[in-house]
Amino acid sequence: DAKTTQPNSMESNEEEPVHLPCNHSTISGTDYIHWYRQLPSQGPEYVIHGLTSNVNNRMASLAIAEDRKSSTLILHRATLRDAAVYYCILKIYAVGGGSQGNLIFGKGTKLSVKP
Amino acid sequence: DTAVSQTPKYLVTQMGNDKSIKCEQNLGHDTMYWYKQDSKKFLKIMFSYNNKELIINETVPNRFSPKSPDKAHLNLHINSLELGDSAVYFCASGRGGRETQYFGPGTRLLVL
Numbered sequence: 001d002a003k004t005t006q007p008n009s010m011e012s013n014e015e016e017p018v019h020l021p022c023n024h025s026t027i028s029g030t031d032y033i034h035w036y037r038q039l040p041s042q043g044p045e046y047v048i049h050g051l052t053s054n055v056n057n058r059m060a061s062l063a064i065a066e067d068r069k070s071s072t073l074i075l076h077r078a079t080l081r082d083a084a085v086y087y088c089i090l091k092i093y094a095v096g097g098g099s100q101g102n103l104i105f106g107k108g109t110k111l112s113v114k115p
Numbered sequence: 116d117t118a119v120s121q122t123p124k125y126l127v128t129q130m131g132n133d134k135s136i137k138c139e140q141n142l143g144h145d146t147m148y149w150y151k152q153d154s155k156k157f158l159k160i161m162f163s164y165n166n167k168e169l170i171i172n173e174t175v176p177n178r179f180s181p182k183s184p185d186k187a188h189l190n191l192h193i194n195s196l197e198l199g200d201s202a203v204y205f206c207a208s209g210r211g212g213r214e215t216q217y218f219g220p221g222t223r224l225l226v227l
Binding site for chain 2: 034038041042043044045046049085087102103104105107
């Protein structure tokens, strides 16, 4: 899986939007961009994923650059519960099992939310 | 209704012992995984397994072995525990190479 680069940490104020950047300049055409987060003392949880178009779900939005070399996870209104480590991961889309299903975690961005 | 569950939540044991961690998923997924998160919080894949194929991360010692009695379970057996095995172990499940994985709450292993 190709590598991603994220800031080590970011801070946000509660109820303000948060933009978490991710660079993936070596992304290939078959790589999907996935975001997971890990709240303190919990397992990672899926946030969102996309290929080329921007994506929205109940948790967040994913903005993907036109050249796909970077993306931004957007939390529209941060809450204290959003304080977590956010991981940007590139994953090959493949039917079936095997190593292509593995998630290769980087260091992620630790998001702190201030009341 | 817990999607991916692990037992025990905490495990404290002595060096040299053999221990097992159980994992169960009720999502009907065909692939299960084990990840290790060390003291520096790095998450690394250890195994991925479906009914056809076991993929082992080459860095995992052969003291670690996954056992799958059925599609819903992937247990992790560890022989001759060492101090460096202390970590949090996460089980996950998914539909093979597709989309999302669902993680369990983790098992915190401490080897004394």
